[in-house]
Amino acid sequence: MAKIAIIGAGLIGRAWSIVFARGGHDVWLWDPQASAVPASRDFIAARLPELAEAGLLRGESESAILGRLHGAATLEQALDGAVHAQENGPEDVGRKRELFARMDAVAAAHTVLASSTSTIRASLFSEGLPGAGRCLVAHPVNPPYLIPIVELGPAPWTDPAVVQRTRVLMEDAGMVPATVKKEIDGFLLNRLQAALLTEAMYLVEEGYADPADIDATVREGLGLRWSFMGPFETIDLNAPAGLADYCARYGGPFREMMAASKTPSWSPDLIGRLHDAQRDRLPMDRQGKRQAWRDRRLMALLAHKAGQPS
Amino acid sequence: MAKIAIIGAGLIGRAWSIVFARGGHDVWLWDPQASAVPASRDFIAARLPELAEAGLLRGESESAILGRLHGAATLEQALDGAVHAQENGPEDVGRKRELFARMDAVAAAHTVLASSTSTIRASLFSEGLPGAGRCLVAHPVNPPYLIPIVELGPAPWTDPAVVQRTRVLMEDAGMVPATVKKEIDGFLLNRLQAALLTEAMYLVEEGYADPADIDATVREGLGLRWSFMGPFETIDLNAPAGLADYCARYGGPFREMMAASKTPSWSPDLIGRLHDAQRDRLPMDRQGKRQAWRDRRLMALLAHKAGQPS
Numbered sequence: 086m087a088k089i090a091i092i093g094a095g096l097i098g099r100a101w102s103i104v105f106a107r108g109g110h111d112v113w114l115w116d117p118q119a120s121a122v123p124a125s126r127d128f129i130a131a132r133l134p135e136l137a138e139a140g141l142l143r144g145e146s147e148s149a150i151l152g153r154l155h156g157a158a159t160l161e162q163a164l165d166g167a168v169h170a171q172e173n174g175p176e177d178v179g180r181k182r183e184l185f186a187r188m189d190a191v192a193a194a195h196t197v198l199a200s201s202t203s204t205i206r207a208s209l210f211s212e213g214l215p216g217a218g219r220c221l222v223a224h225p226v227n228p229p230y231l232i233p234i235v236e237l238g239p240a241p242w243t244d245p246a247v248v249q250r251t252r253v254l255m256e257d258a259g260m261v262p263a264t265v266k267k268e269i270d271g272f273l274l275n276r277l278q279a280a281l282l283t284e285a286m287y288l289v290e291e292g293y294a295d296p297a298d299i300d301a302t303v304r305e306g307l308g309l310r311w312s313f314m315g316p317f318e319t320i321d322l323n324a325p326a327g328l329a330d331y332c333a334r335y336g337g338p339f340r341e342m343m344a345a346s347k348t349p350s351w352s353p354d355l356i357g358r359l360h361d362a363q364r365d366r367l368p369m370d371r372q373g374k375r376q377a378w379r380d381r382r383l384m385a386l387l388a389h390k391a392g393q394p395s
Numbered sequence: 396m397a398k399i400a401i402i403g404a405g406l407i408g409r410a411w412s413i414v415f416a417r418g419g420h421d422v423w424l425w426d427p428q429a430s431a432v433p434a435s436r437d438f439i440a441a442r443l444p445e446l447a448e449a450g451l452l453r454g455e456s457e458s459a460i461l462g463r464l465h466g467a468a469t470l471e472q473a474l475d476g477a478v479h480a481q482e483n484g485p486e487d488v489g490r491k492r493e494l495f496a497r498m499d500a501v502a503a504a505h506t507v508l509a510s511s512t513s514t515i516r517a518s519l520f521s522e523g524l525p526g527a528g529r530c531l532v533a534h535p536v537n538p539p540y541l542i543p544i545v546e547l548g549p550a551p552w553t554d555p556a557v558v559q560r561t562r563v564l565m566e567d568a569g570m571v572p573a574t575v576k577k578e579i580d581g582f583l584l585n586r587l588q589a590a591l592l593t594e595a596m597y598l599v600e601e602g603y604a605d606p607a608d609i610d611a612t613v614r615e616g617l618g619l620r621w622s623f624m625g626p627f628e629t630i631d632l633n634a635p636a637g638l639a640d641y642c643a644r645y646g647g648p649f650r651e652m653m654a655a656s657k658t659p660s661w662s663p664d665l666i667g668r669l670h671d672a673q674r675d676r677l678p679m680d681r682q683g684k685r686q687a688w689r690d691r692r693l694m695a696l697l698a699h700k701a702g703q704p705s
Contacts, residue, residue: 125696232620250665255543261614263608264604265600266412267601267602269603270651273609273612274650277595277612279592279652280590280591280594281587281590283590283649293576295576296627298583299573299627301571301572301573301625302573302583303587303621303626305624306584307584308618308625312614312618312621312696313618314614315607315611315618316604316613317595317610318610319678321673322686324687326679327679328625328666332661336666338514338580340661342589343593344658348653360639363627363628363637363638366628366632370634372631382703383619385703386636386699
């Protein structure tokens with residue numbers, strides 16, 4: 086049990102608060118807009134019943150978890166004694182630099198300063214700070230209380246011990262960290278997603294498939310194994326002598342396929358067709374309902390996975 | 396209930412037999428090697444108890460399903476009166492051409508002739524046949540009784556009514572068809588897999604991530620949603636105004652990421668590193684046990700999905 090500071094109490098900050106409070110930590114939320122803190126508490130209280138029902142609160146009561154949430158009146162109060170600060174400000178380099186400079190000036194030397202950014206490299210907001218070595222990216226997928234992966238992205242000057250401490254902290258809170266060993270745009274998850282989406286868009290644009298059939302190919306095919314095995318383990322089990330054997334058999338054809346693929350245009354026409362295909366399935370005014378369905382499906386999937394042998 | 400001919404009783408032919416017998420059809424297996432047919436029956440009988448336990452036999456008894464399996468002494472007997480023939484011969488164009496010519500000569504005009512090939516376009520084995528219009532690819536993922544997707548790949552001359560009939564047949568048997576509207580190497584599934592694997596290999600080769608962390612990024616991140624939503628539906632729910640909004644926000648960064656990515660070398664050194672990383676997790680002599688685990692996980696996942704609202 087340690088003190089965690091959540092800096093910025095928007096959607097991501099609220100979600101992180103659930104993760105760390107569920108993990109047994111004392112969570113102190115701060116937001117420049119003071120009203121965001123009580124609003125966060127209400128949001129979190131509304132999420133806990135369904136998490137409890139899905140068995141995702143580690144057997145604790147909702148009130149025990151809510152009891153570990155605290156509002157901080159100032160940034161200083163949030164950071165005072167915290168082992169880890171999770172920043173969730175706007176995706177703007179200038180504002181992140183400013184916020185990290187402030188946090189670095191205030192926080193004790195042992196406090197790790199992590200950003201939830203999905204697009205900004207750690208070096209861009211930490212360069213030149215006295216405590217640059219304790220700054221890194223810790224990028225979640227929304228919402229992190231339902232999706233375990235968190236990408237840890239150090240700057241070149243981040244202390245490796247800080248990365249290691251953050252891995253342990255995240256694992257203890259039920260997250261699964263993946264380290265981005267050198268800085269790269271998009272980190273790992275969005276690059277893998279972009280690669281698959283790019284090929285999917287190419288296949289639609291060139292008339293090889295309808296969007297609904299692409300979705301089916303993932304949902305009823307690739308995505309099943311990928312929900313409990315990664316892509317490397319998947320191919321390792323798909324050839325008698327393992328991954329090297331798989332690559333010997335299919336590496337050549339896979340290279341040829343990718344060499345023959347083209348970058349899709351991302352044109353308004355293509356995007357419009359893809360968007361319209363989604364609207365045929367789901368009117369825009371039902372998006373909120375569908376997002377709630379997605380989150381219930383994620384909860385049920387996590388509960389299912391927790392009961393399976395790994 | 397109709398008659399289905401399974402031509403070639405290796406691993407894929409056996410798996411298809413389960414799909415169609417479970418779907419209520421009379422299945423007639425033929426293999427040039429006569430001993431393969433009783434061996435298939437034993438294999439299938441051994442699979443049914445765990446499928447029954449996972450609730451994946453549509454409430455029928457194992458014996459009811461076994462009762463619909465028949466061994467055919469000749470290709471002619473297998474095809475006689477069949478509405479659909481599913482070919483599972485060797486992945487060799489010459490041998491497929493030969494087999495399709497034989498099937499086309501024997502089968503009644505209304506019999507659809509489908510190949511399970513994962514690598515050979517329908518035009519390559521059906522060109523010039525009198526019944527070329529009833530030939531197509533119906534590519535499953537192994538094993539099809541656990542993975543619903545089936546890719547339907549017509550040749551340019553395949554009768555659209557044949558594709559439509561095959562879609563309906565597959566859907567009735569619990570499969571989810573995706574149509575490859577124009578011929579392309581790798582069809583849809585392997586192209587999407589190749590795109591993601593290529594980026595994954597690039598990230599490892601250039602030192603951005605360890606293979607285990609790539610696997611975690613998919614298994615604990617991307618793969619969760621993709622197991623019940625496709626990639627297009629996923630992004631459609633990840634921006635307030637849907638897919639077009641998502642592309643307006645992230646399309647630019649995604650294009651830049653992919654433009655900056657490089658094709659991995661697929662070198663022996665890279666493959667060796669990836670293979671060794673898998674061996675650290677799993678000694679080669681435990682692969683069979685792990686494959687059995689994977690299949691149990693797939694069964695449990697299907698049972699889980701069947702109980703969820705779509």
